[in-house]
Amino acid sequence: MADKILKKLNIEVWRQNNAKSKGKFETYTIENISTGTSFLEMLDILNNDLIEKGIDPIAFDHDCREGICGTCSLYINGRPHGPDSAVTTCQLHMRKFKEGETITIEPWRAKAFPVIKDLVVNRSAFEQILQAGGFVSVNTGGVPDGNAILISHEDAEEAMDAASCIGCGACVAACKNSSAMLFVSAKVSHLAKLPQGRVEAKRRARNMVAKMDELGFGGCTNTQACEAECPKSISISNIARLNREYLAARFSE
Numbered sequence: 001m002a003d004k005i006l007k008k009l010n011i012e013v014w015r016q017n018n019a020k021s022k023g024k025f026e027t028y029t030i031e032n033i034s035t036g037t038s039f040l041e042m043l044d045i046l047n048n049d050l051i052e053k054g055i056d057p058i059a060f061d062h063d064c065r066e067g068i069c070g071t072c073s074l075y076i077n078g079r080p081h082g083p084d085s086a087v088t089t090c091q092l093h094m095r096k097f098k099e100g101e102t103i104t105i106e107p108w109r110a111k112a113f114p115v116i117k118d119l120v121v122n123r124s125a126f127e128q129i130l131q132a133g134g135f136v137s138v139n140t141g142g143v144p145d146g147n148a149i150l151i152s153h154e155d156a157e158e159a160m161d162a163a164s165c166i167g168c169g170a171c172v173a174a175c176k177n178s179s180a181m182l183f184v185s186a187k188v189s190h191l192a193k194l195p196q197g198r199v200e201a202k203r204r205a206r207n208m209v210a211k212m213d214e215l216g217f218g219g220c221t222n223t224q225a226c227e228a229e230c231p232k233s234i235s236i237s238n239i240a241r242l243n244r245e246y247l248a249a250r251f252s253e
Helices: 039-052 124-133 153-163 170-174 181-192 201-214 225-229 237-251
Strands: 005-015 024-034 102-106 115-117
Touching: 024 039, 124 181, 124 201, 153 181, 170 181, 170 225, 181 201, 181 225, 181 237, 201 237
Parallel strands: 005 102
Antiparallel strands: 005 024
């Protein structure tokens, strides 16, 4: 299908200088955008227009632009990463929007993700959760032969599926409670399903959940919004596994 030209779009963007200042929506008009343009490229074009007019460009996070790093965290028209499924914002294209449409862009809304500027939020809370236990610290020796430690195909697949989490925060943004349970459960699950990660499994689950609660993330009420909006389609079955790991850790105290 040939790309079309969207002659006019209204871009309603949240502008905020920092976490302490009061923000507001501002609306800009952008013209002649190809439907083959990525969403972030559209923002680049808009920023060029703003700079030419002497207006401060819109701050937004981006890095790889390949759906890998998870930094392109934007809330677009009421959905994390926009009106497409299983994609990050950088993989979203303007063909998902219509001529003359108003596109509303907001930052992630969560107490644990304070706004840095405009659409950029501080997601270091995820890093703190990982530092609390999302790693293997025991000495596992050198690199073993691929077949030295037997792992069932099912366990390997589930571990790989959980490990595909890129920590973008869409699960938190989609949740009415701003819960980080899907993120934490993915990080716990991909290690819990492998023998190298079982050694510290109890401590890991206990410490990561404690840090999650300390940082102000909300509780999980199983609405499944996190799974629906996750760009990597992480299953909420991981949350059930996290709950089992956490209970096992608490009962062993």
